[in-house]
Amino acid sequence: xxxxxxxxxxxxxxxxxxxxxxxDYWPTLENGTPPAMGDYRWPAEMILSTWYQAGTxxxxxxxxxxxxxxxxxxFDKLDFKFLPKEQQLPPETxxxxxxxxxxxxxxxxxxxxxxxxxxSLPWYGGGMSFGSVSEQVMLARAMTAKEWGTFTSxxxxxxxxxLVKYKDHIITQIATGMxxxxxxxxxHAPIIEFKYAQGxxxxxxxxxxxxxxxxxxxxxxxxxxWVSLFSPxxxxxxxxVEDHRKHVDWVKxxxxxxxxxxxxSTPTDVDMVAVGSYYAGAHxxxxxxxxxxxxxxxxxxxKNIAMPIEFAIPKVHKYLLGENIRDEITVMASGGVRxxxxxxxxxxxxxxxxxxxxxxxxxxxxxRCSNCERGRGCPFGLTTTDPxxxxxxxxxxxxxxxxxxxxxxxxxxxxxxxxxxxxxIRDLRGRTDLLIYKR
Amino acid sequence: MPTNNSYQRYHIDTKPSPDFVLWPNRFVVxxxxxxxxxxxxxxxxxxxxxxxxxxSRPCMYGTFSGPIGGFAPRPQHxxxxxxxxxxxxxxxxxxxxxxxxxxxDSYFTSNxxxxxxxxAETGSIPVKGAGYRGKFGGAGWDGMWTxxxxxxxxxxDGIHGREFISTVVDIGEKxxxxxxxxxxxxxxxxxxxxxxxxxxxxxxxxxxAESETLYEILASxxxxxxxxxxxxxxxxRFQVTSVVPFIKLGxxxxxxxxxxxxxxxxxxxxxSPTPNIQSLISNLQSQxxxxxxxxxLEYPEADTLLEFYENGVRVFHLIADFHxxxxxxxxxxxxxxxxxxxxxxxxxxxxxxxxGSGGIxxxxxxxxxxxxxxxxxALDTPLLTALQTQFEGDCADREASQFNxxxxxxxxxxxxxxxxxxxxxxxxxxxxxxxMGLREVRRLRGEMGRAMFQVDLEREAFAEIEGY
Numbered sequence: 030x031x032x033x034x035x036x037x038x039x040x041x042x043x044x045x046x047x048x049x050x051x052x053d054y055w056p057t058l059e060n061g062t063p064p065a066m067g068d069y070r071w072p073a074e075m076i077l078s079t080w081y082q083a084g085t086x087x088x089x090x091x092x093x094x095x096x097x098x099x100x101x102x103x104f105d106k107l108d109f110k111f112l113p114k115e116q117q118l119p120p121e122t123x124x125x126x127x128x129x130x131x132x133x134x135x136x137x138x139x140x141x142x143x144x145x146x147x148x149s150l151p152w153y154g155g156g157m158s159f160g161s162v163s164e165q166v167m168l169a170r171a172m173t174a175k176e177w178g179t180f181t182s183x184x185x186x187x188x189x190x191x192l193v194k195y196k197d198h199i200i201t202q203i204a205t206g207m208x209x210x211x212x213x214x215x216x217h218a219p220i221i222e223f224k225y226a227q228g229x230x231x232x233x234x235x236x237x238x239x240x241x242x243x244x245x246x247x248x249x250x251x252x253x254x255w256v257s258l259f260s261p262x263x264x265x266x267x268x269x270v271e272d273h274r275k276h277v278d279w280v281k282x283x284x285x286x287x288x289x290x291x292x293x294s295t296p297t298d299v300d301m302v303a304v305g306s307y308y309a310g311a312h313x314x315x316x317x318x319x320x321x322x323x324x325x326x327x328x329x330x331x332k333n334i335a336m337p338i339e340f341a342i343p344k345v346h347k348y349l350l351g352e353n354i355r356d357e358i359t360v361m362a363s364g365g366v367r368x369x370x371x372x373x374x375x376x377x378x379x380x381x382x383x384x385x386x387x388x389x390x391x392x393x394x395x396x397r398c399s400n401c402e403r404g405r406g407c408p409f410g411l412t413t414t415d416p417x418x419x420x421x422x423x424x425x426x427x428x429x430x431x432x433x434x435x436x437x438x439x440x441x442x443x444x445x446x447x448x449x450x451x452x453x454i455r456d457l458r459g460r461t462d463l464l465i466y467k468r
Numbered sequence: 469m470p471t472n473n474s475y476q477r478y479h480i481d482t483k484p485s486p487d488f489v490l491w492p493n494r495f496v497v498x499x500x501x502x503x504x505x506x507x508x509x510x511x512x513x514x515x516x517x518x519x520x521x522x523x524s525r526p527c528m529y530g531t532f533s534g535p536i537g538g539f540a541p542r543p544q545h546x547x548x549x550x551x552x553x554x555x556x557x558x559x560x561x562x563x564x565x566x567x568x569x570x571x572x573d574s575y576f577t578s579n580x581x582x583x584x585x586x587x588a589e590t591g592s593i594p595v596k597g598a599g600y601r602g603k604f605g606g607a608g609w610d611g612m613w614t615x616x617x618x619x620x621x622x623x624x625d626g627i628h629g630r631e632f633i634s635t636v637v638d639i640g641e642k643x644x645x646x647x648x649x650x651x652x653x654x655x656x657x658x659x660x661x662x663x664x665x666x667x668x669x670x671x672x673x674x675x676x677a678e679s680e681t682l683y684e685i686l687a688s689x690x691x692x693x694x695x696x697x698x699x700x701x702x703x704x705r706f707q708v709t710s711v712v713p714f715i716k717l718g719x720x721x722x723x724x725x726x727x728x729x730x731x732x733x734x735x736x737x738x739x740s741p742t743p744n745i746q747s748l749i750s751n752l753q754s755q756x757x758x759x760x761x762x763x764x765l766e767y768p769e770a771d772t773l774l775e776f777y778e779n780g781v782r783v784f785h786l787i788a789d790f791h792x793x794x795x796x797x798x799x800x801x802x803x804x805x806x807x808x809x810x811x812x813x814x815x816x817x818x819x820x821x822x823x824g825s826g827g828i829x830x831x832x833x834x835x836x837x838x839x840x841x842x843x844x845x846a847l848d849t850p851l852l853t854a855l856q857t858q859f860e861g862d863c864a865d866r867e868a869s870q871f872n873x874x875x876x877x878x879x880x881x882x883x884x885x886x887x888x889x890x891x892x893x894x895x896x897x898x899x900x901x902x903x904m905g906l907r908e909v910r911r912l913r914g915e916m917g918r919a920m921f922q923v924d925l926e927r928e929a930f931a932e933i934e935g936y
Contacts (some may be wrong), residue, residue, distance in 0.1 A: 047555035054557055064563045065495060065548050102604025179818045225618045229599060232616035232903025254646035263619050296616045297920055322599040327593050329896045331600040333832045334903050335616050340925040387599055398549040403598025408528050412597060437693035466935035
């Protein structure tokens with residue numbers, strides 16, 4: 030059992046103060062960028078620009094690059110074909126960013142009473158479980174979701190009591206370990222998400238390290254403290270679309286109004302998976318590409334198994350169009366969506382919206398150092414359940430940071446649409462004619 | 469072949485085997501002592517003498533936990549989380565260590581070196597948080613992704629637990645049918661085939677790294693992991709059958725002094741089926757009737773491969789340079805595919821074994837090479853890296869490249885490092901196979917439908933976008 034940490038609050042307060050100063054200082058570029066920060070996918074400037082937006086609600090006004098990364102492919106190869114200035118919509122144009130999540134109406138095959146849900150922004154928060162992140166982080170995300178009329182997902186780790194008052198904005202995830210899944214948590218949820226696979230470790234299941242399985246986490250997951258927890262892959266009860274339909278029937282019996290989301294990875298036949306999900310009664314198919322993820326995963330899986338989201342989105346979009354069911358299911362994309370420009374590109378490629386994870390953590394101070402799994406967990410108090418480290422994030426502060434990022438993203442997204450001559454985010458979906466491929 | 473009573477599940481014992489020589493730290497920690505002193509004084513005042521708060525440090529890894537804290541940082545503990553520099557930009561700077569980034573060469577970059585070193589040290593699969601950090605795709609192996617299935621698994625008990633996925637591969641001649649006489653007896657020759665539990669063998673080291681110690685490490689590690697080690701015949705002093713002697717024309721007499729019957733012999737320098745080579749193969753086959761004879765050659769033209777096949781050769785060890793290129797610069801991925809397809813189109817692919825070397829420097833390259841068409845790979849530079857060998861400049865050429873092995877490495881240490889590496893590469897292969905729902909690696913060979921290529925995916929996704 031890990032040693033109990035003695036928390037000395039003045040020391041915590043000291044570190045919080047210095048950290049917050051650092052989050053404000055570094056994006057000014059007064060001293061350049063931190064030399065060891067960043068990588069091809071999230072260069073230092075992209076991390077710092079996210080900190081900047083999380084502090085100011087605005088995109089950077091200095092030379093920080095906040096639109097694209099250095100990966101040399103995918104979103105970083107795409108740009109928008111903006112209209113000449115005189116053809117763009119005037120700045121005062123009212124531009125709508127809302128998207129519906131239930132496109133099947135109230136009479137989907139799984140139920141006759143499915144909720145009508147619209148989110149005010151074309152994104153919501155991805156699953157990060159209690160245990161993989163702290164309760165403070167979950168609370169911060171839930172508060173923001175409520176403020177913006179969107180959602181966040183529990184991940185596979187249950188529903189701490191402190192989240193109950195935000196339940197109308199929380200997606201309950203049901204994954205293969207069934208951790209934290211109860212009749213009550215299913216009844217809470219406007220949306221139930223079945224996680225069949227995740228992009229960072231497709232086909233490999235989940236693993237919560239023993240050090241993170243604290244007494245509270247273990248209680249929530251109905252397991253033993255300080256013992257590693259494995260979510261096997263795949264669902265032991267699902268071999269087919271029909272089996273999945275059985276799962277949908279099961280949750281709809283407990284919560285008849287809930288929408289059903291199906292989170293899948295991006296194999297060669299991801300298009301068929303999406304169609305199968307639709308016929309099994311899903312309202313949302315959530316495609317999780319291979320380059321994202323917030324938790325620990327084998328390096329070999331992240332880089333090599335399943336395709337990046339940029340390729341999966343158009344594949345699924347076109348196939349659903351061909352099947353004549355595109356307007357009856359919502360396609361949400363995740364796995365390497367880093368900026369509002371990525372969000373817009375994902376939608377132009379064919380998604381209805383996206384699911385964010387890493388960007389929210391970076392807003393709260395993540396440096397993408399990749400030490401989430403090491404020792405006591407994240408040194409910034411994010412992906413940890415360490416009683417001392419987790420105090421580095423105050424939920425109200427975290428919520429404000431994510432909210433500020435949302436504000437900046439919304440502002441930029443409206444500007445992108447205005448420059449493309451579109452009044453509605455829904456009109457951007459599948460508009461690959463508005464993109465340019467950069468050689 | 470084990471009997472039912474003797475069955476043991478294949479397992480490699482791993483244990484930590486820390487670095488033998490000190491490698492450069494990953495990060496350099498620069499502390500401005502004046503600013504640190506200033507910070508300390510400010511904090512004593514600000515915290516009103518609460519020394520617990522004053523001395524509470526931002527680093528949780530021990531970088532500033534020495535006797536005089538940040539005044540003498542310990543960069544060997546730094547993991548690059550950047551919390552210190554985020555909190556105190558005026559006092560601390562963390563830099564990537566250029567000495568560390570110089571490890572390896574332009575192909576076997578320091579990131580790959582770091583991964584192999586970690587695997588050899590710990591016997592564990594590299595696991596990290598926060599998503600993928602590298603380039604989107606790229607040339608060669610980087611432009612290829614492996615498939616997965618949302619619902620299919622070989623079994624349902626976890627790939628490292630009770631679920632059994634076979635990584636056994638066969639080397640040798642595999643005739644498509646056997647001939648029996650009227651009495652039901654075998655009329656055709658007994659096929660010479662051996663099975664090894666992992667789809668990789670250890671290749672002979674380049675000249676500049678050769679040493680008796682290294683050969684002994686290779687032979688012992690191969691024996692313990694039940695694979696094979698290719699070693700020049702002149703250095704085959706170990707009486708272990710895991711050793712595969714390789715000979716050049718004129719060295720065959722040295723095989724008489726081996727003291728054991730090898731499972732396999734490799735003939736080097738066999739670029740075309742000359743009468744000399746034919747006669748050597750035939751002589752060796754008479755001398756060692758149960759031994760598999762393999763040809764070691766640079767990736768040849770299709771005609772040459774088929775000519776060798778017509779002359780009875782069934783095992784080919786195909787060599788690219790250490791950067792994974794053929795003589796004309798063709799990427800090894802394409803060379804493997806060409807060789808594989810040559811035999812597929814001739815209708816004899818199942819009768820031959822293709823072993824490949826060169827450019828396979830990471831665990832993910834093994835399944836990718838097998839998908840592309842190899843039966844198994846022969847590891848070269850990763851073994852040297854596991855043993856903390858330094859590259860001198862760019863090491864592409866097999867003959868001219870200079871490698872510096874650390875002096876006096878202990879045998880046990882070297883063997884354990886290679887065992888750890890072998891175990892982690894096998895475990896990672898299991899991850900890939902498990903994700904696909906495959907029960908055995910033999911079914912992966914040439915299964916290009918199990919791979920997704922960047923060039924194809926990009927065309928499918930972006931073809932209608934202006935500028936593509």
